Amino acid sequence: MKQTETASFLAVIKTAYPYFEITVPVTKLWHQMLADIPYEVAKERLGKHIRTSKFAPTISDICTEEDTQPSFYELQRAEEQAEALALEEYNQQAVPMPDHIRERLERLNARMRLNHES
Known part of the structure; x- marks a missing residue:
């Protein structure tokens, strides 16, 4: 994920979760942790998270794939x-x-x- 994509990604989180704080260290950490994840994949996971959780996502919520074990x-x-x-x-x-x-x-x-x- 590019730096501009990380900024856009964090802006979506801030829009969905107003109490989510975006600072320079937060931006750097998220960018470093999401660097190897394609932007579209991260965006899709964020969308799923926003639809299912009332709390802001953590980095691990976006980095880890959902448990796909069948019920x-x-x-x-x-x-x-x-x-x-x-x-x-x-x-x-x-x-x-x-x-x-x-x-x-x-x-x-x-x-x-x-x-x-x-």
């Missing part, structure tokens, strides 16, 4: 989708039951019903 519900949803896809794939590859086995099962089932009714 428990997102993991569960992904697992269910994977299981549904596996079941669909299985059903597409499944072979119908041979007729002679189906006939034997039907006869066995009929015998079991007769024994159960008696």
Whole structure:
């Protein structure tokens, strides 16, 4: 990030958070810490911070990326989708039951019903 971009960045913070003080040491520190972060990335992170926090950001709020670990519900949803896809794939590859086995099962089932009714 360039020096002019750092100044512009700090001006946005000051606009969003009026109690944020901009001094020469503050400007130098922010510029030094944000030097390796592209301006657009820092601006995007600042925008997210402004939308979600009532307190002025710290340097670490801008430098560190958000924790992108999926939530428990997102993991569960992904697992269910994977299981549904596996079941669909299985059903597409499944072979119908041979007729002679189906006939034997039907006869066995009929015998079991007769024994159960008696």
